[in-house]
Amino acid sequence: MTEQTKDKKVHGVVAEYTDVDSLMAACRRIRDAGYKRTDAFTPFPVHGIDDALGIKPTVLPWIALGAGATGTMIALAMQIWMNGIDYQYIISGKPFISLPAFIPVAFELTILLASFGTFFGMWALNGLPRFSNPIFTNPRFDRATDDTFFLYIDAKDPQFDQAGVERLLGDAGGEQITAVVDDDTPTKIPRFLLTAIVSVIALSMIPALIVAKMRVTTSDKPRFHIFMDMDLSPAKDAQQTSTLFADLRAMRPDVPGTVARGAFDGNLDYLTGIDMEELSMTDAPRAQRLVAAYAQGDDASAQAGGDDASADSGDAAAQTDKTPWLKSNPLDVDMDVVQRGQTQFGIYCATCHGLDGRGNGLVNQRAQRILATAWVPPSNMHDPTLYQDQYPDGKLFSTITNGVRKMAGYASQIEPEDRWAIVAYVRALQKSQNASLDEVPAADRGTIEKEVADVKQQLKEAAEAERQRQEEAAAKAAAEEAEQATEEADADSADDQ
Amino acid sequence: MALAVPTGLDNTKERPGERAPLVLGDTTYHDITEMVSSIAEKPPGRAWVLGFIVAFALLNMLGLCILYLIYTGVGVWGNRAPIFWGWPIVNFVFWVGIGHAGTLISAILYLFRQEWRTSINRAAEAMTIFAVVCAGTFPGIHVGRAWLAYWLAPYPSLNLWMWPQFRSPLLWDVFAVSTYATVSLLFWYMGMVPDLATFRDRSKNKWRRMAYGILCLGWSGSSRHWMRYEKAYALLAAFAAPLVLSVHTIVSFDFAVSQVPGWHTTIFPPYFVAGAIFSGFAMVITLMVPARKIFSLEKIITLRHLDNMTRIILATGMIVGLAYGTEFFIAWYGQVPEEKFAFINRAFGPYAWAYWTMITCNVISPNLFWFKKVRTTPWMMWVVSIFVNIGMWFERFVITVTSLSRDYLPSAWAYFEPTWVDWAMLVGSFGLFFTLFLLFCKFMPVVNMAETKATLAHELHLSHSGHGGH
Numbered sequence: 010m011t012e013q014t015k016d017k018k019v020h021g022v023v024a025e026y027t028d029v030d031s032l033m034a035a036c037r038r039i040r041d042a043g044y045k046r047t048d049a050f051t052p053f054p055v056h057g058i059d060d061a062l063g064i065k066p067t068v069l070p071w072i073a074l075g076a077g078a079t080g081t082m083i084a085l086a087m088q089i090w091m092n093g094i095d096y097q098y099i100i101s102g103k104p105f106i107s108l109p110a111f112i113p114v115a116f117e118l119t120i121l122l123a124s125f126g127t128f129f130g131m132w133a134l135n136g137l138p139r140f141s142n143p144i145f146t147n148p149r150f151d152r153a154t155d156d157t158f159f160l161y162i163d164a165k166d167p168q169f170d171q172a173g174v175e176r177l178l179g180d181a182g183g184e185q186i187t188a189v190v191d192d193d194t195p196t197k198i199p200r201f202l203l204t205a206i207v208s209v210i211a212l213s214m215i216p217a218l219i220v221a222k223m224r225v226t227t228s229d230k231p232r233f234h235i236f237m238d239m240d241l242s243p244a245k246d247a248q249q250t251s252t253l254f255a256d257l258r259a260m261r262p263d264v265p266g267t268v269a270r271g272a273f274d275g276n277l278d279y280l281t282g283i284d285m286e287e288l289s290m291t292d293a294p295r296a297q298r299l300v301a302a303y304a305q306g307d308d309a310s311a312q313a314g315g316d317d318a319s320a321d322s323g324d325a326a327a328q329t330d331k332t333p334w335l336k337s338n339p340l341d342v343d344m345d346v347v348q349r350g351q352t353q354f355g356i357y358c359a360t361c362h363g364l365d366g367r368g369n370g371l372v373n374q375r376a377q378r379i380l381a382t383a384w385v386p387p388s389n390m391h392d393p394t395l396y397q398d399q400y401p402d403g404k405l406f407s408t409i410t411n412g413v414r415k416m417a418g419y420a421s422q423i424e425p426e427d428r429w430a431i432v433a434y435v436r437a438l439q440k441s442q443n444a445s446l447d448e449v450p451a452a453d454r455g456t457i458e459k460e461v462a463d464v465k466q467q468l469k470e471a472a473e474a475e476r477q478r479q480e481e482a483a484a485k486a487a488a489e490e491a492e493q494a495t496e497e498a499d500a501d502s503a504d505d506q
Numbered sequence: 507m508a509l510a511v512p513t514g515l516d517n518t519k520e521r522p523g524e525r526a527p528l529v530l531g532d533t534t535y536h537d538i539t540e541m542v543s544s545i546a547e548k549p550p551g552r553a554w555v556l557g558f559i560v561a562f563a564l565l566n567m568l569g570l571c572i573l574y575l576i577y578t579g580v581g582v583w584g585n586r587a588p589i590f591w592g593w594p595i596v597n598f599v600f601w602v603g604i605g606h607a608g609t610l611i612s613a614i615l616y617l618f619r620q621e622w623r624t625s626i627n628r629a630a631e632a633m634t635i636f637a638v639v640c641a642g643t644f645p646g647i648h649v650g651r652a653w654l655a656y657w658l659a660p661y662p663s664l665n666l667w668m669w670p671q672f673r674s675p676l677l678w679d680v681f682a683v684s685t686y687a688t689v690s691l692l693f694w695y696m697g698m699v700p701d702l703a704t705f706r707d708r709s710k711n712k713w714r715r716m717a718y719g720i721l722c723l724g725w726s727g728s729s730r731h732w733m734r735y736e737k738a739y740a741l742l743a744a745f746a747a748p749l750v751l752s753v754h755t756i757v758s759f760d761f762a763v764s765q766v767p768g769w770h771t772t773i774f775p776p777y778f779v780a781g782a783i784f785s786g787f788a789m790v791i792t793l794m795v796p797a798r799k800i801f802s803l804e805k806i807i808t809l810r811h812l813d814n815m816t817r818i819i820l821a822t823g824m825i826v827g828l829a830y831g832t833e834f835f836i837a838w839y840g841q842v843p844e845e846k847f848a849f850i851n852r853a854f855g856p857y858a859w860a861y862w863t864m865i866t867c868n869v870i871s872p873n874l875f876w877f878k879k880v881r882t883t884p885w886m887m888w889v890v891s892i893f894v895n896i897g898m899w900f901e902r903f904v905i906t907v908t909s910l911s912r913d914y915l916p917s918a919w920a921y922f923e924p925t926w927v928d929w930a931m932l933v934g935s936f937g938l939f940f941t942l943f944l945l946f947c948k949f950m951p952v953v954n955m956a957e958t959k960a961t962l963a964h965e966l967h968l969s970h971s972g973h974g975g976h
Contacts, residue, residue, distance in 0.1 A: 029963050049729040052535060052704070053960040059733045067734045073741050091660060091669035098671050113678040113756055117685040120749045124689045124742055128696060131738035135731045138723035145726070151707035153727045154700065156535035156959075236653050 017190040020143045021046075021163040022174045023150070024183025029055055032158040035181035036061035039162065042177060046163035050144070050153040069130055076126025077119045084118035085111060143189050161189070277303060279339055280425055282403030282410070287333035335403030340426070342433045350434025353427045357419060366390030366438045385415045390435055391442050405432050529625075529962045530805045538806060538962065542701075542953045543708050545801045550948055553800050558944045564937020571930045572647055580650050584924040589910045593928040594648040597935055599902045600785070601641035602683065602757055603778070606750055607786020608634025609690060612697070613746035616739075621964070622814055624957040625806040628701075629797065630790050631694040632950070636942040637789070638687045640935045645679075675759035682756040689749055693742050696735075699725050701951035754778045761905065768848035768909035771836065777829035781901060784822035784868070787815050788894035793943065795888040797952065806958055809882050816881045819894065823872030826901075830869065848909060856921055857908045860900050867897025 026032040032049060039047055040063045047062055049055070058064075085108075092098060093106035132138070144150055144161065153159050160183060162174050175186050198206075223233070234240060245251055245259035254261070263269060277285045281299060289296040340346055355364065363370040368389040376384040394400060409428045412418035419428070449457055529538070550558075575582055585592040608630040615623040646655050657663070658680045660670050670677050702722035709715035725731070758774035791812065798807040837849040853861050871893040880886045912919045946952070 029966075050727040051729060051732065052539075052727060053700075053956040053963065054732040054736050055729065055960075055963070058729045062729060064730055064733055067737050069734055069737050070741060073745075077745075087660065088672045092672045096669045098673070100671075100673055103673070107673060110673040113675075113752070113759075114672060114681045116752060117678075117681040117749075120745050120752075121685040121688060124692055124745050127738045127741045127745070128692045131696075131734050132723065134734050135728075137725065137731070138720075140719060140724045142724060142726055154704040154707045154725075155539045159727075236651065 019164055019171065020189045020191070021161055021165075021169075022171060022178065022186060022188055023050075023144065023147065023159050023161045024178035024181075024186045025149065026158040026160060026183060027156075029158065031182045032160060033058065033061050035160050035178065035183060038181045039160070039177060043168055044162055044166050044174075046166035046169075048161045048163070050150070050159040050161065052154050052156060052158075055158075067134060069127065069134060072130035073123045073127045076130070077123030080118040080120070080122030081115050083122070084115040088114060143191055146190060147187060149185060149187075278335060279429075280410075282335050282406035284333040284335055284403070291331065291333065330404075332404070334401035334407070336401050338402045338429055338433050338436075340429045340433065346430050346433050347437050349427065350430035350432070350437075353423060353431050354434050354438075357423060358431065361387040361416075362390060363387075365442075366435065383415075387416070390439055396439060397436060402432050402436070405435060529958065529965060530808055533805050533962065535959045535962065538953075538955055538958050539704060539708075541801075541803060541806065542951055542955050543705060545947065545952055546705065546949055547708070551800065553796075554944060554948065557940065561937050561940035561944060564934050565941045566937075567930055568643075568934025568938055571927055571934055572643075572652075575647055575927065576652055580648070582925060582927045584922060584928050586920060586922075588913060588915070588918045588920060589907055589922045591906050591910060592922060593903075593924055593932060594644040596899070596902045596906050597932055598641050598644040598648075599757055599778075599906070600899045601637045601644070601935065601939075602686075603754060603782035603785045603898060603902075604789045605634040605637035605641065605686075605690070605786065606754060606779070606782035607790050608632070608637070609686075609693075609746050609750040610783055610786065611790070612693060613743040613750065616743045617747055621961050622811050624961050625803075625808075625953050626790065626794060626811055626815075627957070628694075628697065628950075628954045629794060629946075629952055630786075631690065631697065632943065632946045633786075633789060633793060634690045635687070635694055636939050636946070637786075638683065638690060639942065640939050642683060642687065643935065643938070644931075645683075675756065675763045678756045679760055682753045686749060686753045689742070689746055693746055696739065696742065697954060697957075698951060699723060700727065700735075700956040701954065703727065704955055705951065751779055754782045761909075766909050766913050767842070767844040768852065768905070770845075771833065773829060773832055773836070777826070777833075780822050780825040780829065781898060784819060784826055784872075785894060785898035787819045787822070788891040788898070791815055791819070791887055791891035792895060795884045795891075797947065799884070801947070801952065803953060806953060809884075812884065812887060813881045816875045816887050816890075819891070820872050820875040823868060823875075823894070827869035830865070844914060848912070851912055852904060852908045855908065855912065857904060857911070860904050861908070864897050864900040864904050867893040868901060871897070 024035070026035060029051075032051070032055065036047075036049060036058060040061060045063070049058055049062060051058070059066075088111040089106050097105045144159075149157075150159065160178060160181075162169065162178070164171075171188065178186050232240070247260055249259045250257045251259040277283075277300065280303060283299070285296055285299070288299075354362075359370055361370045361372045362368055363373070366389070368387040370387065373384075373387055376386075388395060395405075406428055408416075409423065409431060410418055410420045410425075423431070446454060446457065533541075583592055583594065585594070608627075611623050611630040612627040612634075615627075646652055649655050649658075657666070658670065658677070660672075699722050702718050703725035706715055706718035706722055709718055755775035755778065758778035761769040762771060762774040764770060794807060795812070798804055834849050834853075837845045840846075851857075871890050874880045874886070874890055880890065907922045911922055
């Protein structure tokens with residue numbers, strides 16, 4: 010190795026060529042002369058020059074393949090883990106690990122990583138970026154990216170001998186043969202640039218550090234909102250204005266044709282079953298409570314008023330019940346009302362009280378059968394204490410509304426009008442079990458008597474038919490018995506033979 | 507005629523047995539360097555300044571609209587029940603489609619060894635990047651809470667404790683578009699490195715030299731580097747070619763995987779890809795015809811380049827027309843009442859005006875390219891390319907809006923009405939696109955000098971060694 014130490018280190022020798030063909034010829038010539046550490050610098054890729062210079066193929070495709078395969082594996086593992094195992098979405102009963110649906114992302118990541126592998130692999134193999142290169146010291150070399158072709162032999166080549174190399178390149182048609190010497194321009198990044206870069210990086214980390222600190226510490230101040238999302242509700246208070254509606258009122262009237270739950274039309278007698286006028290004279294505070302509860306309309310207050318009423322209707326309080334209950338049904342009771350009451354009674358009451366009102370509905374039957382200990386048997390409607398004279402219609406209405414003992418109130422299920430209809434039906438039911446012929450209008454008595462006679466006659470005939478049927482059955486059984494005895498006797502005699 | 511082709515610059519005649527030259531005039535390597543570098547070195551011309559002022563103003567309008575949107579909410583758009591995919595998605599699909607021609611020119615034509623790509627691929631790739639930037643903006647702000655758009659990424663979240671749903675085409679879209687943007691950027695940047703080195707070496711100013719020196723990563727033009735570089739370029743082209751097909755396929759899945767009548771069809775992937783290439787080439791013509799005039803690049807972006815592109819527009823335009831016809835045929839042949847209705851409604855319903863605009867622009871106007879006069883007259887092809895751009899925007903509008911506005915639930919039917927924000931954002935997205943493109947023209951090599959020189963070298967080699975020289 011020839012080491013020139015005159016003033017600057019020589020890295021190699023470079024020669025210029027003006028067209029591709031002379032460059033290629035020179036390349037072949039120095040290759041054949043046995044030089045290995047050679048290179049050509051051209052403004053565009055010259056095809057065939059790798060062969061002319063003896064450049065070996067690159068491993069880049071294998072890097073790309075490896076990176077691409079990594080991409081596929083990462084994508085599949087990621088999707089299987091995220092959607093198949095760690096967080097399973099139920100979509101139309103499809104399998105959690107549904108590979109066909111994972112293909113697109115796997116494909117994209119394969120391409121992405123293969124491209125990264127190719128791009129960064131190529132720069133790494135080329136040793137770029139490299140900003141300080143001794144070949145750039147030659148000002149003529151600026152034309153290597155324009156229109157001039159350079160051929161270079163490195164000083165590290167075992168055969169390198171500066172004079173010989175210069176002669177060889179000249180013989181191969183090279184012009185402007187010069188030595189490539191050390192670059193004496195400073196290679197360090199200027200101090201101010203370095204300072205600027207470092208401070209920009211340092212400053213850019215401040216927001217991230219603030220966020221990181223806020224994430225791990227607690228604070229008694231409200232959360233810091235950049236975007237409000239729905240953290241603060243724009244709900245309006247009473248009497249405020251709103252531009253959302255044409256009348257600018259934030260408080261909205263009821264939708265036409267609807268009645269809010271618990272709203273009442275002022276007729277509290279009808280809703281409570283109590284003569285409110287009399288109550289306000291005898292027990293003003295209670296009357297006020299009831300008015301307030303119903304006027305407020307909310308369930309809690311109505312319930313409070315209701316409890317008040319139902320407590321009074323309890324057994325213990327019954328003796329001292331001073332409540333001025335309505336004596337009679339405010340509805341105009343006719344056949345329609347009673348039938349409506351019958352329907353509602355069948356739906357809501359009969360399960361416990363029984364269709365006949367004797368307190369032995371299916372629920373009670375089952376409760377008795379399983380010996381339910383907490384069960385309080387339903388009242389028998391035919392108990393004289395529940396008759397109108399002792400248990401006024403208003404009180405019965407209040408009981409249906411608010412409940413009594415174990416029975417829950419039915420205010421929320423049954424409309425007030427239907428509750429009154431049930432009261433009417435219960436009265437009819439009680440009457441049906443406890444009426445005399447005298448209470449029937451004289452004109453209809455004949456009909457009833459005839460019906461009673463008919464029923465008695467039918468019962469008599471049914472009893473007679475039953476008696477006859479039993480007699481016939483007995484006779485038939487006797488005959489069969491006799492016949493069987495004869496057969497057995499025949500069989501016995503046959504055996505004897 | 508003022509716009510007539512200067513003599514000696516018409517290389518569109520077919521001579522049997524002979525390749526038409528792609529670099530015209532007695533152009534040398536140095537001429538190519540001069541032609542392209544001077545664009546970036548000279549002070550910008552009046553046309554550039556004027557264009558930049560307009561484009562930058564529109565970009566600012568877009569920025570203000572986005573701020574207004576984020577501050578107020580997505581209600582500022584015309585998106586209303588049942589049309590929740592309004593113009594933002596129309597614009598997204600439109601811009602992604604535009605981008606496709608860039609990748610097609612740089613990757614697929616490269617793989618097919620079409621040398622005429624060399625002088626137009628750089629600008630087309632730049633167009634791809636900027637179109638994808640425009641495209642990416644719209645889904646980003648369409649998610650409603652744009653500041654949470656990063657939730658789309660599968661990252662281990664401390665707030666959500668959940669992962670994205672990988673069986674949704676919308677998530678595939680996130681991966682496809684972001685991969686596409688990344689790979690296109692790598693491809694574009696890698697292609698520019700040797701030309702940036704040229705810019706560095708021509709710089710007189712120290713700072714300019716340093717800036718381009720950093721950008722070109724210390725490129726020296728070494729043959730050993732070129733060899734790996736060309737291998738990497740071929741590999742990236744091979745990856746980008748299936749990628750570009752996959753991206754618009756997945757974009758079409760956003761529609762086709764749903765069950766909306768008019769969307770739920772298997773023809774969507776090829777139909778979208780053909781439409782994307784169609785619109786992308788139209789946009790390349792729209793950009794290159796004025797650029798070649800303003801920057802005097804007629805010798806390297808020749809009439810033959812433009813002619814070839816118009817042929818591709820003609821071919822893809824007919825594919826798109828066939829796809830429209832096939833959709834109608836399948837709607838009839840399938841006998842699904844909702845599907846039949848969707849297509850009849852498209853052509854004759856309340857959006858008939860949009861449908862027939864689309865047909866006129868996309869199916870009828872490209873047929874002008876049957877005439878050689880149109881194929882070789884820049885201003886004529888420019889006009890047709892504008893029609894195609896308009897038509898392709900309307901195609902996305904027709905697909906997105908007509909299907910949503912009248913789906914299975916007639917009581918919910920509605921007519922889409924864009925707001926001023928919709929308009930401003932559409933126009934503003936062109937501002938974003940042209941701002942980026944004009945900056946690119948000013949500071950980056952508009953034409954791939956290295957590859958154009960290689961093409962020239964190839965032609966010189968052929969002319970020296972006679973016909974069929976290699």
